[in-house]
Amino acid sequence: MLPEEMVLKLQHEKAELEQHLEQEQEFQVNKLMKKIKKLENDTISKQLTLEQLRREKIDLENTLEQEQEALVNRLWKRMDKLEAEKRILQEKLDQPVSAPPSPRDISMEIDSPENMMRHIRFLKNEVERLKKQLRAAQLQHSEKMAQYLEEERHMREENLRLQRKLQREMERREALCRQLSESESSLEMDDERYFNEMSAQGLRPRTVSSPIPYTPSPSSSRPISPGEYTFSATSVNDFWYI
Template sequence: MSSSASNSGKPSVVISQCRLEELTNRLASLQQENKVLKIELETFKLKCKALQEENRDLRKASVTIQARAEQEEEFISNTLFKKIQALQKEKETLAVNYEKEEEFLTNELSRKLMQLQHEKAELEQHLEQEQEFQVNKLMKKIKKMENDTISKQLTLEQLRREKIDLENTLEQEQEALVNRLWKRMDKLEAEKRILQEKLDQPVSAPPSPRDVSMEIDSPENMMRHIRFLKNEVERLKKSLRTTELQHTEKRAQYIEEERHMREENIRLQRKLQREMERREALCRQLSESESSLEMDDERYFNEMSAQGLRARTVSSPIPYTPSPSSSRPISPGLSYSGHTVGFTPPATLSRAGISHYNPPALHVHGSASHAVARPSPRRSTSPDKFKRPTPPPSPNTHSGALTAQPSLPPPAQPMQQPSSQP
């Protein structure tokens, strides 16, 4: 029993010693953690004190900055108030100067507009006269060249018919000569056979024309006739060659003249086209100038009606139509009669076929003695925008790129027939 009890008590002692060591180690670790936590607590306390000191410093600085900001704000407000007063005075001065300059520009632009309208009327009249002269001149030249072309075509056809008749006549004469020669040769052959029969000679085969022509025993009259026929054939051949050469030369001459006439016709058509394009460019330039003046004028009056400036008199010679929102009176010297005459484009525009050009609508106010043509009341705000129309370029130095007008039809082409070779 005692041995068994001793054996059972040994493990319990061992277990208690292990438990004791474990608890001792755990206690040591807890004490170590406690020391670390105390050190951290002291550190956090020091940080908290530092932050409190910093907070107090920041509050003091905030109060100081707020006071300084209030002082600066008061100083800035006083400075801005003084500047506003100075700007108000400057604004009043600029308004007065602007009104004076505006009146001056209005008068200047009115004068330039009148001058531009007079120049436009003169240029249109000059252009109409010049275009009518050029068109009449070109039409006369074209008709003359067409008549020449027709006459030369008729002459060429007549020469071709004469050539064909001459060739036919030559062929008929050649056939007649050959037939006569063959008949004569047949007759001589028959006489030769009769003579051979009389001399009791065997009848030879009919010789060829070459052998007959080369025989020495031929009668003298046959040789003479053959030589005559040869000379006649040579003469006719020479005549045919001469006629063909003359025909070729005349044909080449007619072709060259026709080519020159075509080139002249093309050159005249191009010249007419350049004149039309030149006139169209001038009309477009005048229209653009008036459109620019109208746009600037409209913008100016819209700005004036929107700003609602003070009423003042207008010293322009052109009558002024006030807008519904403006109450500016018109000077007493600008009272014109109430009738309005519509401005129509010049007659040359319709005669020349320029249907796509639409001139600006102009109105004439006043009596016939002092009628003034002008567009709608629009003026530019700067005299630099006024552009004087440039004179039209010369037709010899300017080749237009526009193709607004249809070109004239080309002349009739000559009929070419193949010439029959002999």
């Protein structure tokens, strides 16, 4: 085989290898970019969900605080009313009898204390019921606060996991780019070493004024299989040992 043909063959194989490496690099880079984009979207979605949960938490705290304040105000009003009624009842019971009461007054005096005591018992029961409602509302508020804190902790852990995964994918992408760059540099060094060996043996390749354009066949558009890639590299190495 003539040196010119060998040079053309090597150039052809080099072009195929460069094309294969470029396609592989583009495929891997696109794949990594898709993963990175997906991770970024997931991170943004988690952050938006976390912000929404925080806003809902703040709204719930404000609502519970308002309900608690309203409940306490109602309780204090009822207690003030109860104290006022107790004072009025005590004043009526402590009033001296200035004149003989009429039968109607006697009947009213007999009935009024019972009604008042019944009303007092009702108010006491109402106060106890409101206190129970207040304790239940406080307990519910504490449970919801604990639930929101737990959800926020899970969201932070998920966000940290996604950030670490994104960092690993970026490091993997950088390592792949370095590996592809080293492969291209190795091919260029092999080509330069071949020309140096040819020059040392006194064989100078013919100067080509217009390079032959490389037109890939329909079958060359697919990625080179590992077997074909090994065969091409072996052919180049066998030629160097001739």
